[in-house]
Amino acid sequence: MTVYLPIAELSVNIFIILGMGAAVGFLSGMFGVGGGFLITPLLIFYNIPPVVAVATGANQVVASSISGAITHFRRGTLDMKLGTVLLVGGLAGASVGIWIFSWLRRLGQLDLLISILYVVLLSTIGALMLQESLRAMRRAKQNQPVALKRPGQHIWVHRLPLKMRFKKSKIYLSAIPVVALGFGIGVLTSIMGVGGGFIMVPAMIYLLRIPTNVVVGTSLFQIIFVTAYTTMVQAATNYSVDIVLATILMVAGVIGAQYGVRVGQKLRGEQLRALLALLVLAVGIRLAIGLVVTPDDIYSVAVGGLSY
């Protein structure tokens, strides 16, 4: 059964889109990530124009992070104040990102930059995560305590001015690195259509030394607003959010996520992280191959002039 996507302007098989949404939802529920970093490349592999894939991916992440954030809010593992400071940077970053996005699109280099960013980020994060989780698995085997957080340690981040007290997280931290982190993720959200949880969570844990229990909830809280904002701005500037595609993905995604959560609860933390790392690496490698392999056709055609 085919369905016509009015913004992407092509007909697609609805079951393939549903399957994609459900599979990504399952993985996102299992690993506790938004899934934007998987959905956008998948849509591009399925010939959805990258411009539409990125904008629609951001829209889909709104839905998946809301249900996650609500759960964390109920459990009290969401630091509103920290999230708001992150959000300030995030919104500024997303605005800059949209501007870069439109500029690259005019230049004809948007697809290339999207791919390069994905390759660099996914392979770096994937490799780091894999290394960390393998180390944790080895430690677990030798029955050593797993120490992710070393509270006594102070790095340069903790010597910056403009310190703020975050009660729920029980930390006293400068606002500068928090806003900067939010900004960086915001730029990525609008260029790549990701929530950025897979970068933000490790950065918050390792760089800012924020307690692990509030990290996921707080990052999800921030992601909701940045992706919602990005969706609005993409809709207003590039007219590239496909509501039909987004709705199919969202519905399939939230259902898939419920089953993913159940499977995820049966696996151990470090095993989960190792699997996620492998998945992230695989997507990165697939995109890297696409950049290097000689394309079927070295020419491409786009409607419109160079100045659109």
Next chain:
Amino acid sequence: MRTLLHTVSLAFLLGLCQPALAQVPLGQASTVKEGLEIGASTSEIAITSDFRGADLTIFGALNNADELFLAIGQYDVVVTLEGPKDYATVRKKERVLGIWMNTQSMTFEQVPESYSLASTRQIDNIDQPTSLNNIGVGIDHLALNPVGYIPNSGLIGEFREAYRRLKLSNGLYQRDTDGVRFVSTSLFRASLRLPANIPDGMHMVRAYLFKSGQLIVQRELPLRVVKTGIEQAITDAAHERPIAYGFFCVLIAVITGWGASLIFRKD
């Protein structure tokens, strides 16, 4: 329904051309000017949510045709469907530091986004390439004028060739050199295939009548390709009220996400 429409338009055209034929005795045709009448099976194509392309049938009749010329096949008909025109940019990739990236581009002025052609035989056998270029009939003869001054004419040729090849491969440009069939001596039927990715907007059906390799008559017929119902409403909303549209997209996401956490809540 569609068959009925065909029959009706066929009957209509038959009525049109019969008296004309009767007036032309053999051998006197050179003094009378040939006429061409065309009619389409529809004047509007709707892109619905399950649109997978469509077929368009054009009926046509030759008036005052010289029977001798008809008998020896000196009349040729070409029917085209031209989509809305826009600029088109062709980009070329090159390997830079091991990575394939767009390095060169060329923009062509106002070319049809889609183009389907049906003819009685290979169009290059119908007329000289230069005169086909002048009238712009045929995929290889459409005017492709680059924007700006490009000194290297070899480069222009290369990009033109790439443009035509890409358009043919994604189905937006099509040709069927067997697509025009004479159903009687002076009545013909042309079948044009509209691809699933056809752009919406005003299209133009053009029929050309050639006599011994000379274009003698040309007829036009507009065809509207419209997105219908919900598809049209969504496109309109996205372009005319983008902020409200974006807000609505976010709202759907909020409802979906919130709804899921309510439905699947485990207490």
